[in-house]
Amino acid sequence: MKLNPKAVSLLQVAPMGIIFTAMVLVPLLIIIVVSFLDYDFARVFPEIYLGSWQDVLTSQLTLDLYETTFKFVAIVWVITFSLGFSIAYFLVFHVRTLQIRLMLLAAIAIPFWTSGPIRAVAWVPLLGREGLVNQALLGLGIVDQPVAWLMYSEFAILVAYIHLLTMPMVITISNSMMKIPGSIIQAAQDAGASEFQIIREIILPLARPGIAIGTIFVVTAVMGDFFIVKTMSGGQVNTATMAIVTELNAFQYPPAAAKSVLMLAIVLGLVALLLRFADIRKELTK
Amino acid sequence: MNLSQLKPKAALPEPEKTHLKQATQGHRFDAELVAVTKSYGPGAPAVDDISLRIPRGSYCCLLGPSGCGKSTTLRMLAGHEDVTEGAILIHDEEVTHKLPVDRGTSMMFQDYALFPHLSSLDNVAFSLKVRGVATTERRKQARAYLELVQMDHLADRLPNQLSGGQQQRVALARSLITRPKVLLLDEPLSALDPFLRIKMRSELKRIQKELGISFIHVTHSQDEALALSDMIVVMNDAKIMQAAPVREVFETPTNAFVARFLGGQNVLTSDTHQVSVRTDRCRLGRSPGMRSLEGQIAMIEYQGNLVRITLQTTLGDEMTVLQSDTEYFAQNPQIGDTAVMSWHPSDEHVLDPMQAG
Numbered sequence: 001m002k003l004n005p006k007a008v009s010l011l012q013v014a015p016m017g018i019i020f021t022a023m024v025l026v027p028l029l030i031i032i033v034v035s036f037l038d039y040d041f042a043r044v045f046p047e048i049y050l051g052s053w054q055d056v057l058t059s060q061l062t063l064d065l066y067e068t069t070f071k072f073v074a075i076v077w078v079i080t081f082s083l084g085f086s087i088a089y090f091l092v093f094h095v096r097t098l099q100i101r102l103m104l105l106a107a108i109a110i111p112f113w114t115s116g117p118i119r120a121v122a123w124v125p126l127l128g129r130e131g132l133v134n135q136a137l138l139g140l141g142i143v144d145q146p147v148a149w150l151m152y153s154e155f156a157i158l159v160a161y162i163h164l165l166t167m168p169m170v171i172t173i174s175n176s177m178m179k180i181p182g183s184i185i186q187a188a189q190d191a192g193a194s195e196f197q198i199i200r201e202i203i204l205p206l207a208r209p210g211i212a213i214g215t216i217f218v219v220t221a222v223m224g225d226f227f228i229v230k231t232m233s234g235g236q237v238n239t240a241t242m243a244i245v246t247e248l249n250a251f252q253y254p255p256a257a258a259k260s261v262l263m264l265a266i267v268l269g270l271v272a273l274l275l276r277f278a279d280i281r282k283e284l285t286k
Numbered sequence: 287m288n289l290s291q292l293k294p295k296a297a298l299p300e301p302e303k304t305h306l307k308q309a310t311q312g313h314r315f316d317a318e319l320v321a322v323t324k325s326y327g328p329g330a331p332a333v334d335d336i337s338l339r340i341p342r343g344s345y346c347c348l349l350g351p352s353g354c355g356k357s358t359t360l361r362m363l364a365g366h367e368d369v370t371e372g373a374i375l376i377h378d379e380e381v382t383h384k385l386p387v388d389r390g391t392s393m394m395f396q397d398y399a400l401f402p403h404l405s406s407l408d409n410v411a412f413s414l415k416v417r418g419v420a421t422t423e424r425r426k427q428a429r430a431y432l433e434l435v436q437m438d439h440l441a442d443r444l445p446n447q448l449s450g451g452q453q454q455r456v457a458l459a460r461s462l463i464t465r466p467k468v469l470l471l472d473e474p475l476s477a478l479d480p481f482l483r484i485k486m487r488s489e490l491k492r493i494q495k496e497l498g499i500s501f502i503h504v505t506h507s508q509d510e511a512l513a514l515s516d517m518i519v520v521m522n523d524a525k526i527m528q529a530a531p532v533r534e535v536f537e538t539p540t541n542a543f544v545a546r547f548l549g550g551q552n553v554l555t556s557d558t559h560q561v562s563v564r565t566d567r568c569r570l571g572r573s574p575g576m577r578s579l580e581g582q583i584a585m586i587e588y589q590g591n592l593v594r595i596t597l598q599t600t601l602g603d604e605m606t607v608l609q610s611d612t613e614y615f616a617q618n619p620q621i622g623d624t625a626v627m628s629w630h631p632s633d634e635h636v637l638d639p640m641q642a643g
Contacts, residue, residue, distance in 0.1 A: 183399035186366050191413035191464060192387035201416070205403045 028264075035257035044253055052258040062262075065240040072154075072239065073222045076161045080218055081211065083162070084169025088207075089199065091170070092177040093185070105174070108167050120231040123160060127151040152234035160232045165221055169214040176210025177203065212278035216271055223267050313378040315339045316500035317363060317468050322372035324358050331370070332358045334524035340468075340502065340517065345494050347511035348504045349547070350521035356504045357472060359521070363502065364393045364470050377467050390467035394474050398457040400445040406432060406456045407441040413464045431459040434493070451482045458493070469494075471503040475510060487514055508549050512536065520544045537564075541638045552605045552629075553637070554579065561634040565608040568629045570595065570617055578628035581605060583621050588614075595619065597627055 003011070038049035056062055087108075095101045111119070126132050127150040134146040149155050180203065188198045226241045238246075240263060247256035317340040325331035333355040340346045348356040361367035363374060365386040374382045381389040400409050407428050408415075414424035432438040435455035445453055454474065461469055474490070475483045491514055494501045505511055511518050512532060519529040520543070527547075528540045539545035542553045545562040552563050556577060572578050581597035584604070593614040597605045605627050609617075619625055 181397060181399060183395040183397055184401060186364075186386070186393065187395060187399040187460070188401070188412070188416075189366075190364070190386045190392050191416060191460070193412070193416040197416045201412070202401060 031257045032261055034253055035255075035261055037254050039252060039254045042251065049254065052255040055255060056258045056262055061243075062240075062259075065238060065243050066266075068237065069223060069239045069241070072157065072161065073219055075158055076165060076222055077215060077218050079158075079162050080165045080169045081215070083166045084173050084214060085207070085211070087166070087170045088174035088177055088210075089203065092174050092180075093203075105171070108170060112164075112167065116227060117231070119163075120160065120228065123156065123232065124151060127156060127159070152232070152236060154233065154237055156232040157229055157237060160228045161222055161225075164228070165218045168217040168221075172214035172217065173207055173210040176207040180206050209278035212274050216274050219270050219274070220267055223263065223270075313342070315375070316342050316344065316377060317502065318375040318378070319359070319363075320373040320375070322359070322362060322374065323370045324355070324362060324367065325370050331524055333362070335372070336521075336524075336526045337372075338519060338526060338529055340500055342500065343498045344500050344516045345491060345514050346500060346502045346517045346519060347515040348502065348519045348521060349508065349511040350506065350527075351547070352506060354521040355524040356506075356519075356521045360393075360470050360472055360502060360504045363468070364391050365389050366393070387464075391470055392461040392464045392466035393470040393472065394454075394457050394461050396473045396476060398445070398450075398453045398477075400453055400457055400460070402445050405442050405444060406437060406448070409445070409456055410459045410463055412460065428459070428463060431463045432456070434462070435459045435489075450477055450479075451486060454478065454486060458490075462493075462497070466499065468500045468502060471501060473504055473506070475505070476507075483510075490514065508547065512548075518548075520547060522547070538635050539637065545637060550608075552627075554603070554605065556631075556634055560637045560639060562637055563629045563633050563635070565594075565606040566592075567633040568605070568607045568627050569609065569613070570607055570619060570625050570627060572626050573628055576628040576630050577634075578626050579605060580624065580626050583619055583623045583625050586619070586621055595625075597625060 034044060035052055036048055036050065038045040038047040038051075091101050091104055095104065114122075124131065128134070129146045129148070129151070131150065133150055134143075137143045137147060138145075184202065184206075185198060188202050193201065224241060226239070226245045229237055229239050229242050230245075240259070244256050244259045244263065247253075247259070317338075319336055319338040321335050321337055322333060323331050323335050324333040336355075336359065348359060350356045358367060362369050363376075365381070365384060369382055372382075373380055376389050376391060381391075386393075401412065404412065407425055410431050411419075411424040411428035414427060419427075429438055429441060432441055435458050437452060437455045437459065440448060440452060443452075445456070448456065454477075471490070475486055478486060487510060490501065490503075503510075503514060515532045517530065518532050518535045520527045520535065522543050528535055528544045535544065536548055536550065539548060539551060539562055542560055542562070545551040545553050550565055552565055552568060554561060554563065579597075579599055581599040583595060584598040585594075585596040587594040587596075588611075591611055593609050593611055595607045595609060595614075597607065599605060607627055
């Protein structure tokens with residue numbers, strides 16, 4: 001049997017198309033519809049009500065929540081980028097053999113074989129009141145009572161985010177760096193460039209796609225996360241995503257839906273902006 | 287622009303460099319290797335105790351089969367590979383452990399190694415940029431070098447918008463702007479199509495002659511080496527087989543490897559000596575006073591003005607006779623014919639005995 005090429009293409013796309021429609025587009029459409037509906041403590045009524053949107057778009061609370069979220073995004077990005085770029089640079093340009101490079105990459109990845117809750121709980125013996133860090137500080141006489149802000153604080157959230165998100169930065173950036181031919185670096189050395197000049201003039205611009213993709217990882221993970229905020233802050237810090245979860249738990253679906261749609265729009269906008277710095281197709285095929 | 291303006295010695299602007307120039311003006315060799323060895327751990331070294339002197343202003347080709355150590359030798363000259371033992375001198379000054387930029391060498395890479403995110407002009411201007419030369423000044427100088435390689439009309443293109451030959455020219459300009467004492471070329475023509483290869487090689491020769499600096503060019507192509515070189519260095523198995531002016535290497539190869547690798551020679555045994563005889567001095571048919579060998583014609587290649595006839599001897603060796611087309615058509619031999627190849631004893635050149643291989 002011979003199908004025409006157009007039909008073949010359609011058939012090939014169909015499974016993904018069906019899944020995407022059923023699992024993404026339809027639920028999204030429902031969420032958008034729900035955000036415009038009226039509700040009370042137990043039900044959602046099929047009546048148009050713009051109050052949820054009015055609330056989301058005009059209240060000071062939304063601004064405050066996004067301020068916290070963006071603060072986390074900014075701090076986490078700066079630190080994971082600095083760490084990720086440095087580690088990737090070391091792995092790609094200073095580790096001589098591929099075996100050792102892969103071994104070190106695996107060493108970064110292995111802690112992530114444990115599940116999220118275990119890793120979250122694991123911070124307590126390190127950062128808690130009776131934890132290792134506090135005992136060390138007390139023992140060295142640097143403080144006379146345990147430091148309270150190490151755990152269940154914004155600091156703890158940032159530590160967990162950085163721990164989680166440095167790895168994707170390392171991997172995406174080192175992936176870009178590994179594509180830089182050695183001869184290009186040697187040509188720059190011939191031209192008299194110092195190591196720092198080579199990093200700034202050659203490696204940084206050529207690693208830009210990896211940096212952009214790593215940044216997408218970090219931005220979407222921090223913006224979409226509520227689990228780390230909840231466990232690491234002990235429920236004391238609120239972010240835009242946490243607010244959605246809180247309303248969902250209270251069965252206030254329309255305002256939660258409105259906040260979700262807003263969040264989705266902001267994340268998509270950021271990703272679209274970041275994609276201008278990276279050709280994902282080129283990154284995947286090369 | 288006039289090429290003489292770009293000569294490294296004529297156009298050094300800073301006074302302290304003029305002093306440096308004085309110090310090197312009387313140098314004997316542009317580049318020198320003294321008992322250089324490179325090993326990558328236990329086992330046979332990649333380059334085994336080689337010594338070499340390259341006279342001033344030479345076009346020198348390092349020729350040999352892949353894996354013979356010629357590229358490693360070039361990278362050691364460039365400072366991109368550590369020397370295990372021995373010393374390297376550029377303009378009589380020891381540079382064995384110096385950084386590439388302090389050696390006065392510049393390398394042209396096989397893959398051109400242009401910076402993909404910079405335009406042709408900024409690629410050429412890169413070495414000036416890292417030295418802190420202001421944008422307008424460095425672009426002006428870079429444009430002059432692009433003119434030298436006839437690429438100034440494509441100054442704003444990115445490397446991936448250029449053809450292989452064009453990228454090569456930009457890479458050449460980028461190397462030359464550093465005013466190297468010695469330019470190192472790693473198989474620079476191997477990625478080009480045959481027509482461009484021949485065009486580019488005459489251009490390399492022209493630029494080398496006009497700049498008056500030494501070019502050290504790694505190649506595995508005999509034609510390329512013969513066409514370009516003042517001096518040929520034939521390498522095999524991590525050692526130098528012969529390093530001499532091109533004519534000497536072609537006419538009087540030291541051993542069978544050089545004779546076979548350069549081509550144009552038959553290697554045969556005469557009076558228990560191993561000798562080489564140029565293929566164009568051999569002819570078909572017996573003549574008085576000439577030595578001869580019998581065999582069967584295995585191949586005839588018509589090359590226009592010349593015809594290459596390959597004979598398979600009874601011992602299984604292959605011998606070649608290069609005839610003019612007039613001679614060939616007069617004799618008209620056929621594949622499968624039994625034929626006699628003969629040569630004059632005075633055309634024999636005695637080779638050093640060497641291990642089989």
